[in-house]
Amino acid sequence: xxxxxxxxxxxxxxxxxxxxxxxxxxxxxxxxxxxxxxxxxxxxxxxxxxxxxxxxxxxxxxxxxxxxxxxxxxxxxxxxxxxxxxxxxxxxxxxxxxxxxxxxxxxxxxxxxxxxxxxxxxxxxxxxxxxxxxxxxxxxxxxxxxxxxxxxxxxxxxxxxxxxxxxxxxxxxxxxxxxxxxxxxxxxxxxxxxxxxxxxxxxxxxxxxxxxxxxxxxxxxxxxxxxxxxxxxxxxxxxxxxxxxxxxxxxxxxxxxxxxxxxxxxxxxxxxxxxxxxxxxxxxxxxxxxxxxxxxxxxxxxxxxxxxxxxxxxxxxxxxxxxxxxxxxxxxxxxxxxxxxxxxxxxxxxxxxxxxxxxxxxxxxxxxxxxxxxx
Amino acid sequence: xxxxxxxxxxxxxxxxxxxxxxxxxxxxxxxxxxxxxxxxxxxxxxxxxxxxxxxxxxxxxxxxxxxxxxxxxxxxxxxxxxxxxxxxxxxxxxxxxxxxxxxxxxxxxxxxxxxxxxxxxxxxxxxxxxxxxxxxxxxxxxxxxxxxxxxxxxxxxxxxxxxxxxxxxxxxxxxxxxxxxxxxxxxxxxxxxxxxxxxxxxxxxxxxxxxxxxxxxxxxxxxxxxxxxxxxxxxxxxxxxxxxxxxxxxxxxxxxxxxxxxxxxxxxxxxxxxxxxxxxxxxxxxxxxxxxxxxxxxxxxxxxxx
Numbered sequence: 297x298x299x300x301x302x303x304x305x306x307x308x309x310x311x312x313x314x315x316x317x318x319x320x321x322x323x324x325x326x327x328x329x330x331x332x333x334x335x336x337x338x339x340x341x342x343x344x345x346x347x348x349x350x351x352x353x354x355x356x357x358x359x360x361x362x363x364x365x366x367x368x369x370x371x372x373x374x375x376x377x378x379x380x381x382x383x384x385x386x387x388x389x390x391x392x393x394x395x396x397x398x399x400x401x402x403x404x405x406x407x408x409x410x411x412x413x414x415x416x417x418x419x420x421x422x423x424x425x426x427x428x429x430x431x432x433x434x435x436x437x438x439x440x441x442x443x444x445x446x447x448x449x450x451x452x453x454x455x456x457x458x459x460x461x462x463x464x465x466x467x468x469x470x471x472x473x474x475x476x477x478x479x480x481x482x483x484x485x486x487x488x489x490x491x492x493x494x495x496x497x498x499x500x501x502x503x504x505x506x507x508x509x510x511x512x513x514x515x516x517x518x519x520x521x522x523x524x525x526x527x528x529x530x531x532x533x534x535x536x537x538x539x540x541x542x543x544x545x546x547x548x549x550x551x552x553x554x555x556x557x558x559x560x561x562x563x564x565x566x567x568x569x570x571x572x573x574x575x576x577x578x579x580x581x582x583x584x585x586x587x588x589x590x591x592x593x594x595x596x597x598x599x600x601x602x603x604x605x606x607x608x609x610x611x612x613x614x615x616x617x618x619x620x621x622x623x624x625x626x627x628x629x630x631x632x633x634x635x636x637x638x639x640x641x642x643x644x645x646x647x648x649x650x651x652x653x654x655x656x657x658x659x660x661x662x663x664x665x666x667x668x669x670x671x
Numbered sequence: 672x673x674x675x676x677x678x679x680x681x682x683x684x685x686x687x688x689x690x691x692x693x694x695x696x697x698x699x700x701x702x703x704x705x706x707x708x709x710x711x712x713x714x715x716x717x718x719x720x721x722x723x724x725x726x727x728x729x730x731x732x733x734x735x736x737x738x739x740x741x742x743x744x745x746x747x748x749x750x751x752x753x754x755x756x757x758x759x760x761x762x763x764x765x766x767x768x769x770x771x772x773x774x775x776x777x778x779x780x781x782x783x784x785x786x787x788x789x790x791x792x793x794x795x796x797x798x799x800x801x802x803x804x805x806x807x808x809x810x811x812x813x814x815x816x817x818x819x820x821x822x823x824x825x826x827x828x829x830x831x832x833x834x835x836x837x838x839x840x841x842x843x844x845x846x847x848x849x850x851x852x853x854x855x856x857x858x859x860x861x862x863x864x865x866x867x868x869x870x871x872x873x874x875x876x877x878x879x880x881x882x883x884x885x886x887x888x889x890x891x892x893x894x895x896x897x898x899x900x901x902x903x904x905x906x907x908x909x910x911x912x913x914x915x916x917x918x919x920x921x922x923x924x925x926x927x928x929x930x931x932x933x934x935x936x937x938x939x940x941x942x943x944x945x946x947x948x949x950x951x952x953x954x955x956x957x958x959x960x961x962x963x964x965x966x967x968x969x970x971x972x973x974x975x976x977x
Contacts, residue, residue: 312744312745312746312747313746321776321779322777322779325773325776325777326777328773329762329765329773332762332764332765332769333762333763333764333765336764336805337764406760409760410756410758410760410761411760411761411762413726413756414756414760414774414821415777416726417724417725417726417749417752417754418749418774418777418778418825419746419749419750419777419778419779419825420777659725659726659745659749660722660725660726660727660728660741660742660745661726661727661728662728
């Protein structure tokens, strides 16, 4: 008890810092604190090992299945595309399942454990606490992604996919996981129970992944209108009983046309669409589709939806075997990107999560949500 | 320090929905003194401390902590306030030393200063030999001591201690008392809430009594002699009572024992009473204050409330 209490601690003379003030020192303090706690819990290591094994198993199985096809002497197409797209899809799917658990308890969990107020009374700003927690959960999510990279790279060895595609895919996966972490953090500041915030995060992710595409489908009748379309059709009055092939000629018909270009944006926020649309394609879409590259197919699909219906349709050429001479131009799928819109929307959601969390961590607080303690 | 150091709270109110946790509190705690915050469960002590620590906004009233308003000058107030909560949540997987270096970093100390400060504080609260154990192996009392160290990391001017003695063994209680007195001697303002009134007796200079979210009394503990009750026993209780009645000294019998309780103005009156009792041939076996000053004041307030 002889130790002098008043010692080296310098008197804080820093000027006041606002809610959104951010320093590298403060950010690192919170991130290191969060990561230390995560790394030292054994569940985390187990989860990472299980992840590695599961993704490895899937890669092995798909590779095994498609190598057999590739060994077929009549089928020498590269199998990399299909393995790659399956592994990427699987990693994204698992990532969307894991990421919410990494962040959706970060704030309300601390609040329940009585450790949140401990940070709030210090000189850390709310922005530093929230972004530090976001960085920690994002880094944890990225660890899962890094654990999958060997398998993604392995799929490249199968051919048909470029290294650049790997880079953009990993980058997009990383951003998407960060967005999910940010959404989880927002809910965790908003809701008292960790289970509640996890459910809301899953619902939001499920909303952009599944519900919006379903809405896109359900809106098809609404976006289908009766339009006058120039149709290259069989000559009028042709009975099909004649021995001579019919002539093709232009008709103007009023038919139902699906204007998917009006609702394509409902597909854009979907994480799978964002990842698929952002990858550069090395080949013609048709070739890649033949390879079974589902990411390429998805990219082609959403771009096709964005292109919308053509003004002219060919109903005749295939029927009479004169496709080479069709005056109707083939549909050119738009090269306008879909992913910037989707990613932009997702980033807005994530930013909203961060803003909500920072506002909720402001001290002193005016209100307490029901049943929560500040301490 | 600004001329207005210490803690000043005036007409402070705070409700949670329909519950008025703090209805009307006035409180002054002076630098260099230890102020006890006393009240039954649910009297608003913890809510008041949360407002003083800058975690909750008061619905009404003004607060000044070390010259800063925790609402409008939150950053300055937080930099000068050390808060030890009643429920000590801790980062379970961190070691005691890491807890303190982390808090040091959170108070914007650089790494070297935070490490030095942590070692020093661990020494101060006698946790040096447990410094590198994870916090979850610490006992409740040890965690409580770690919480005390955590509140001191940034050498605050004002200390808010919410039930610091709960869970402490007798040795640690003595240490806590010595530490708190030492901090006050350095000119810090210390506000302690506790249920253990006898302990506050030895620790506190002033006392603020809360009841139903209101300040019901403010007393000085250490200054001057106050009228208080004394407990008087003799080998022959009957003889003692007889003598008390003969000498005209007002008394009452103890509820659960043979002793007589007398109210005396000060220590001199006690000495005089003892002298005359012995002179009258009563075999007095003990004369001592009945409970602490705070306990008596507290019970008296309880009486008034009924």
